[in-house]
Amino acid sequence: MFGHAPDDGDESDETESSCGCEAGSGESDGSAESRSTSEVRSDGGEPSDERRPTSELCSDGGIDADVPGDPGSAGGAGSHPSSDDEFEPVQVFPDSTEQDLRPGADSCYKCSTCDTNCPVAEVDDEFPGPKFQGPEQWRLSRDDAPEIDDSIDKCSNCMRCDHACPTDVPLSQMHNTARGRYVDDQLSKLSIQYLRKKILSNYGRLGRLGSLFPRTTNFVMGNRAVRWITDRTLGITDEREFPEFATQTFRSWWDERGGAQVQSEDRRVAYFHGDYANYNTPEVGKALVRVFESFGYEVAVPRQRCSGTPMFANGMLDDARRAATVNVTEFDALIEEGYDVVCSCTSCSMALRQEYPELFDIDGTERVAANTYDAVEYLRIHEDLREELADAETDADDELPDLAYHAPCHARNQGLAEQALEVGDAVEGVDVDDVGDSCSGISGTYGWKSKHYDTSMAIGDEMFDHMEDSEAETGMTECPTCAMQMEHGTGYDVRHTLELLEATLVGEGEAW
Amino acid sequence: MAIESDVIVIGGGLAGHFAAIAAADAGKETRLVTANQSTLRQASGLIDVLGYPPAAAVGETGTGDAAGDHASDADSDRADADDPDAVGEENPNAVDAEDPRPDAPFRSGPIVDPFEAIPELPEGHPYERVGLAAVREGLATFDEVVDGYVGSHTDANALVPTHGGVAKPTARYPEHTAAGLASDDRDAVLVGFETLTDFDAPVAADSLAAGGVPFEVAGVTVRFPGDLRADAKATRYAELLETDEVPAPKAADGGSSGAATHASQGRSCRAAIVERIRRAVGDVDVDPERIGFPAVLGEERTAEARADLADRLGVPVFEVPTGAPSLPGIRLEHQLGDALRERDVRVADGRPVVDVSATDGRVGHLVVESAGGSTVPMAADSYVLATGGLVGRGIDADRDGVREPIFDCHVPHPDDRYEWFADAAFGDHPFAYFGVDVDRDLRPLDAEGEPEYANLHAAGAVLGGYDFAAENSGAGVSIATGHAAGSAAAEGS
């Protein structure tokens, strides 16, 4: 019961909590981090530094200066200047008094379709649902009702409501914005709630520590006593085991192999791995690299930070903006050189494609959004993936198990809910079984909060049942936190679709 | 390269689902691409084929004859299978243009037998385009694919009471509503829940009684067990009724409660409701032989919840279809999703088709837009356009005119915007008829009456020439034309 934290797949960044090592103190903005990013916050409204009390906990403590990948060491990729100092982006939603009333708010005709899709509203009597959180609250706030209802904190940012709305009301954008306001204006920076958000949404910080001392960290984080303490003091549930840190990060593997092994002028992809594939599931990153190289792509792995997904979900928009700025700058530079951006985590691709343009106005955001793809989707568009898989020599019958697949909500939102099934169809000897369209319930950091644990597991019940019903005894998904939930609820080993491609096409990778 | 298949259906409503089912059943590799959820979750879940004759103004949009010709004189207060004469007799006066149609419970002329009325429809009406046989085929497919619906034993319309106290003429209805039919003479009590304000049982009961139903009916309102929020969702009621749980009272400290996973120990939600109903029924004059609830009796295990309630109450129990959000619509959506899965139809939902490439009068591929604006090409031999009408956004109307946004198919409409609307709020608005004109293979026609593309077919509310709300034909037209368009697309691929 100690120390074994069986998490493989999950990523999106958010999940961590910590023993409080983040809970240091000091103020955030004067730290190293602001060197690269603070200029982003010139939001036309009040300078955000003023908004941040100096008592803010959780210093970025300089760790952040160590954004993975030094500028310029994009591992085999071309160069990409990180012009951190050159832009002066403007916030879309300048400040709380002048809320932008998006045209979308008015196109709500109250059909309630969004409400019927909300997994939280179905099981939680304290949550008013997306229609209220979005268009209704939005309208209210126009009438000078300044407070954001604190139920906004219960929304898990699964974005199912976005996908539901027949008239494209930008619900999740409203939620993200409202949550940001709520955290900025209504939450004490000294509160446990704030601290927990800070910790859960800044996974990369812990990730860097964890990967320096993976065994120690895994041991400590897996320790029941430590988990009990974080539960009682921080409200981070002790029901879950913290994801295990890999002994070698993806980036260190990448450097060790000497970066890209294939050069190409016209087939170039820049890989956004995010924190989770780097620190916890490097096998997913390796699978991506090997699969793309097998198709003759030159892969670049530029400097990058967390996609921001956990920060949006926790209302930490300033943190998210800083991370986004690094990512947009780095990837935009590569797009100039003919690269397309590919992600292995569907929440990361969702952030780059939809949330960045909705929430931030960073130079290059639109271009990055328009050139970002899910990795498997990219191959489906550009290669005859079906044919390649059908022709593959692998004896999948012997080597690969049948798989119970769960489509992450954020994959669904990108129209990708069934692509893994199609990939599975093409692999002879492997059955990929869809475990239904329910939400896994974890939604990133959501299910990590003690107060949401029950809700999270109640939502996940339907998926667990379907997994148990399926013949397959290995799970598959593209979202690291969904994978965590799948493992937590069923005890199955959970793999990534890219690993299936790797096993079939390249014949390398982790054993199945 | 484009992601390929034999047939691509655009749109995930009833029409799109039935098009995909037909194409897949014809042996084609089929893909369904849809932007958002359809209107299914808003609709009653009833499958209306034709409830009322088309209004007199069809001719105004240039899509057909004056439809008053086909009005029925059946002004008995309910359609009756034994009275086939009620339909088809010409009586242009039966339709009163001032009649506020959507509200009048038993207005003149509900159609008794839609299959007798269909051959009489004006040219250009979607049913006229596909023909009676195709309508029957579509419904036969519906009966085969969807479980738990009743009505296939007869051609005649049934009258199903809805939440507003209106008896709706419909061709297929969920078995859960079956005990509620307005033609049934067993006395009924309708039960509403205080917090579920969409269904006011006493008002609905009064309205049914005023409409002249052949039974005694009264409504009672009870409190739903547990501490539900005032605006709890229909899905929340369904969840509690299905799991038979009573949510735990909120923890006083606001601590780690909230989630209502822990039922209050051992309390049965359904038992508590039944107890309250027993008390409430004592106060009304009707001794119920059946009891109706708003249609929130579970999402996946409705049969179980309903049977248990009936058991406890000692009389049959039925659901009264509600407005949006509609559990019967959600259940139907689940079943149709399963049907696609069984047929290996691949669904890409969550992204819109924004453009097409075409050469030589054929659609080459579709351009599907992802969040963020990157695009994915998808190609097939034939395509079905099932993007809905003004509500589903298959048809766009703005100051400059009315368009079909993906293929830019011709949509006939008066140039003068003031001619789009009738004077009366509930009048027979020409805009309700807006949509693409099609040939008998359901191919959209250009302004000259020629097919826009050889390999494009259209189905459902994107079609012009009918007003589904006024004539109660929404689901029927979508199923019939969806099935026909899917079959035509399969043939052409």
Ligand SMILES: Cc1cc2nc3c(=O)[nH]c(=O)nc-3n(C[C@H](O)[C@H](O)[C@H](O)COP(=O)(O)OP(=O)(O)OC[C@H]3O[C@@H](n4cnc5c(N)ncnc54)[C@H](O)[C@@H]3O)c2cc1C
């Ligand atoms: C409030 C309401 C109540 C109703 N009640 C009843 C009833 O009681 N009985 C009855 O028989 N009928 C009823 N109907 C009608 C019926 O439910 C359907 O609306 C009708 O059958 C039309 O279905 P459809 O499939 O053609 O279109 P829709 O259901 O509108 O579906 C259109 C689909 O196309 C998608 N789409 C649109 N544009 C694009 C694009 N560019 N790219 C990709 N996808 C796109 C949409 O996202 C949607 O999924 C009701 C309708 C409404 C709105």
Ligand code: SF4
């Ligand atoms: S689905 Fe869209 S239109 Fe319907 S209530 Fe929700 S936000 Fe409004």
Ligand code: SF4
């Ligand atoms: S994002 Fe998910 S949890 Fe939040 S309101 Fe929308 S559907 Fe509900």
